[in-house]
Amino acid sequence: MAKTYVSATINGESAEFLCETQQTLLDVLRDVIGLTGSKEGCGSGDCGACSVIVDDRLVCSCLMLGVEAEGKSITTIEGIANGDTLHPIQQKFLEYAALQCGFCTPGLIVATKALLDENPNPTETEARYWLAGNLCRCTGYDKVIRAVMDVAADMRGETVA
Amino acid sequence: MNYIDSSLKVVGTRPIRPDGVDKVTGRAVFAADTRASGMLWGKVLRSPHAHARIVSIDTTKAAALKGVFAVVSGVDFPEIASEEAFVGEGPMNFRDLSLNCMARDKVLYEGHALAAVAASTQAIADEALALIEVTYEVLPHVIDVEDAMAPGAPVLHADMFTSGVSPKPEKPSNIAKVVTFKKGDVEAGFKEADVIVEGSYTTQPVHQAYIEPHACLASYAPDGQVQIHTSTQGHFMVRAYTAKLLGISMSNIRVNPAEIGGGFGGKTLVYLEPVAVTLSRKSGRSVKMQMTREDVFRASGPTSGAAMTVKIGAKKDGTIVAAQQVLKFQAGAFPGSPIGPGCMCGFAMYDLPNVDVVGYDVVSNRPKVAAYRAPGAPITSFAVESLMDELAIKLGIDALTLREMNAAKNGTKTHYGPVHQNIGFTAVLDAVKSHPHWKSPLKEGHGRGLATGFWFNIGGESSAQVHVNEDGTVTAATGSPDIGGSRASIGMMVAEVLGVPATAVRTIVADTASIGFTFLTGGSRVTFATGMAATQAAEKVVEDLKRRAAQTWDIPVEAVEWKDGMAYPAGSNAGAFEPLDLAALALKAGRTGGPILAEVSVNAQGAGPGFGAHICDVSVDKETGHVKIERYTAIQDVGKAIHPSYVEGQIQGGAAQGIGWALSEEYIYNTKGQMENAGFLDYRVPVASDMPMIEAVLVEVPNPRHPFGARGVGEVPIIPPMAAIANAIRSATGLRMPDLPMSPPKIRAALDAAG
The missing domain is CATH 3.90.1170.50 (Aldehyde oxidase/xanthine dehydrogenase, a/b hammerhead)
Structure with a gap:
């Protein structure tokens, strides 16, 4: 089958790849480009483990075709930290023990980044509804939500008790 | 050595886990990667x-x-x-x-x-x-457990004859096994009872649903x-x-x-x-x-669905005199439901004179069940703890008081044989009584439920190695896959023994060719059993380091003391020497006996049983039948929390899974025996917006059989939620919901039936 040439920006760097038309962006990221931080938990857009940011929009990369990435800017979990400095969201997830198995964690962190980019001051309810598309089976979400609320305050320059 | 009464510097603190950075940056390598x-x-x-x-x-x-x-x-x-x-x-x-x-x-x-x-x-x-x-x-196929047990049901295995009954049946059936547990004389017990309550309950198979x-x-x-x-x-x-x-x-x-x-047994x-x-x-x-x-x-998975009946008889003052339970567990296509623990766990929270439990392990045309967090216990406890609530109502006794009166204590003989030892159930109930949630007035329209749970916890075979590297840093390796943060807890125990900070120890999971046999991660055994092996390996390394310091100083090993990660001469009589730290001793390793390491394998015994109690407030939307969890508190005896954050995480995660089991999760089959909801859209696990914060309360009654007093913690928290929520719904609406899940259509139907 003929492959399609695609040119995109991934984590701030220009990326070129060939993909089959039926391949999802998630397949491309994992199997063509080799960025395996985005996970496949369902393949149907229900679990959010494959969350990436495409041109400022949070999407499930399993629901988008690789060819649709043409000309787009994509941020994956591998692009969240600044070199060897963790993003405050990543640091806060560690401090709050907001992960156990860690499989849903990349998606949750990307989704949290998208949330705070759009709404730096979410209520707990807003955070819970925003992250409702990211399933976590280990934590019961308690420490995740606490980490998100705390890092949001930090990033606004506030300190919470 | 035992550190239960020692002052601890690492154990009990909350360091960042060793595998954490890999997991927040996408570096962690999972199998599909x-x-x-x-x-x-x-x-x-x-x-x-x-x-x-x-x-x-x-x-x-x-x-x-x-x-x-x-x-x-x-x-x-x-x-x-x-x-x-x-x-x-x-x-x-x-x-x-x-x-x-x-x-x-x-x-x-x-x-x-x-x-x-x-x-x-x-x-x-x-x-x-x-x-x-x-x-x-x-x-022809058969899906449901009671249909599979009925005469004339399609038989899955022509060579399966029910075991545990005498004489052996002449015809094959779907009943793989019958198990019975008896204590005392249950019939005589019911004759003494002033009040008898009975109930029938069903639960649906639910999947572990690791992501x-x-x-x-x-x-x-x-x-x-x-x-x-x-x-x-x-x-x-x-x-x-x-x-x-x-x-x-x-x-x-x-x-x-x-x-x-994620695994959860699956x-x-x-x-x-x-x-x-x-x-x-x-x-x-x-x-x-x-x-x-x-x-x-x-x-793959799930765990069993079940049909159950329970009967409890009590004196007017609340003393339970007889308890009886019949459990029918679906095993899926092959025998092996958790019917054994199902029969043992339901009444294990109570000190009961007369008990009779019968369990059936039944095959049907469903996927073979796999273990799921405290296998069997959540199912049986949903039935028992729902009926305990009915008993409390009938007797006019507070739900907590009824449980306190009948609580198992050290020395209580269980109906399945062993005598409870070193248990903290009373301490858990005390913590319920004094908790602000339990004491708070109920808000208008809300209902409150209480339920408890028991899990054995296990020990077993584990291996661990502790290596002092050439530069004095430390690597710990075990044979236990880490599903919830055990690398952190094991590294912390090693660090405590060596007297170094938690971050000085790197813990890894070694493959089958690189470490001694280790039984799987399950039964809440890793921090207990593998932690015991790692602690002993660290102790052997300390002994070796003391010997090496003694050799270096040319003094007897008894004159060397190990403190805060360094060898010191023990008092002035031992001589005046500068202390030697791990780096200094590692540097001398070639001259003091070669590489510094120890591997210890144990068959750990004495896992302390775990008890928990959950308090739940709900509101019920009478129009839609939706149940909202308004407040949730999970109290558990954890022995000693090695890393409290991950202990809380186990409790919060287990409670969340129980909430899904209670309210929304089920396998739905069509008439052809095909599953109709095989995806996360239709098989509804709790999402962030379904959940409140879950307050985890750690009660610490040390387990004397573990060097730091640890008990398993991962399984108990999934046991109480279903009954706690059912009891809260009863409190809010007067409805007893005996069938899981207590989903909106069922609540609506129950509201309609009640008029």
Whole structure:
């Protein structure tokens, strides 16, 4: 089958790849480009483990075709930290023990980044509804939500008790 | 040594876990993230029928497709004799497991594997599966447990005769086993009772629903050496099962445990690994396999659904005098439901003179059940703790007081034999009584429920190594896959013994060829048993370091003291020497006996039982039937919290799974015996917006059989939620909901029936 040439920006760097038309962006990221931080938990857009940011929009990369990435800017979990400095969201997830198995964690962190980019001051309810598309089976979400609320305050320059 | 009363510097603190950075940056390597040179993709053909005879399988066209390198079916797998296996969690038969991995004559559930292919791409593998021609003779099927027990039900296994009954039945049936537990004289007990309550309850099968689907990468080399990278709770278990199912010696199989994306008991069996190895052997290439989410629902896990009756008799003052329970557990297509623990756990919280419990292990045309967090206990406890609530109401006694009056204590003889020792149930109930949640007034329209739970916790075989590296840093290795933060807790115990900060110890999970045998991660055993092995290994290293310091200073070893990560002369009589730290001692290792390390293997005994109590406030939307959890508090005796954050995390996560079990999760079948909701859209696990914060309260009654007093903590928290929520709904609405899940349609129907 003929492959399609695609040119995109991934984590701030220009990326070129060939993909089959039926391949999802998630397949491309994992199997063509080799960025395996985005996970496949369902393949149907229900679990959010494959969350990436495409041109400022949070999407499930399993629901988008690789060819649709043409000309787009994509941020994956591998692009969240600044070199060897963790993003405050990543640091806060560690401090709050907001992960156990860690499989849903990349998606949750990307989704949290998208949330705070759009709404730096979410209520707990807003955070819970925003992250409702990211399933976590280990934590019961308690420490995740606490980490998100705390890092949001930090990033606004506030300190919470 | 025992550190329970020592002042501790590391244990009990909350350092960042050693595998944390990898997991927040996407570096952590899970099974599906691995690749191999020349790798093929393996995929499985699964039965569309709930029950059918396989008349023929023609793989000719599939095998001829370009890009297909191997096609296998039942004929490619050795026949395995019926033999009980003690390899995984819960009862298992090697023959059944082999048949579950690859059907031979019959398919027994929708999703049952019957052939597999290996191809150069996933698309070609899918195409090849569609070219496999199977002729089925569809047979009548049976899904529900009581239907499967009825006379005239379709029989799954012609050679299955109920065990545990005398005389042996003349006809085969779907009842694999009957188990009974008796204490005292239950009939006499009920005669003494002033009040008797009875109830019938059902629970639905629920899936562990780990977010990571099963995945593995297998390679069978021409010299017979097998390498497997896999997502599992026990890589030694994978080695043992794969060796047995394929007739390969264990020394020829090396299993590397990948990071595991959740298990909860569901990754204590093999599904893909023997198939991947067989495909690799036939194709001469490495083969990667991963389940789809649909496969996970249809062909792995779940835990049993059940039909139960319970009867409890009490004196007017609340003293329980008799308790009786009948449990019918679905096992799925092969025997092995958690009926044993189901029979033991329901009444284990109470000190009861007369008890009679009967359990049935029943097969039907569903996926074979796998362990799920405290297997059996949540099911049986939903029934018992719901009925305890009814008893409290009938007697006019507060729900907590009734439980306090009858609570099991040290010395209570259980109905299944052992005497409770070193238990903290009373301390847990005390914590309920004094908790602000329990004391707070109930808000208008809300209801409050209380329920408790018991789990044995286990010990068993574990191995751990502690290495002092050439520069004095420390590596700890164990054979326990880490599903919830155990690398952190184990590293902390090692650091405490060595007297170094937690961050000075790097903990890893070693593969099957690199460390001694270690039983799988399950039964809440790792921090207890593997932690014990790691603690002892660290102690051996300290003894060795003291000896090396003594040799360096030329003084007796008794004159050396180890403190805060350094060897000191013990008092002025020992001589005046500068202390030697790990780095200094490591530097001298070549002159003091060579590399510094210890490996310890234990068969740990004395796992302290765990008890928990959950308090739940709900509101019920009478229009929609939706139940909202308004406040949730989970109190548990954890022995000693090594890393309190991850102990809380276990409790919060277990409670959340229980909330899903209570309110929304179930397998829905159509009339053909096919699952209709095999995806996360329709099989509804709790999402962030469904949940309140879950307050985890850690009660610490040390377990004297562990060096730091730890008890297992992972399983107890999934036991109380279903009854706690049912009791809260009863409190809010007056409705007793005996059937799970207590989903909006059921609540609506109950509200309508009540008028």
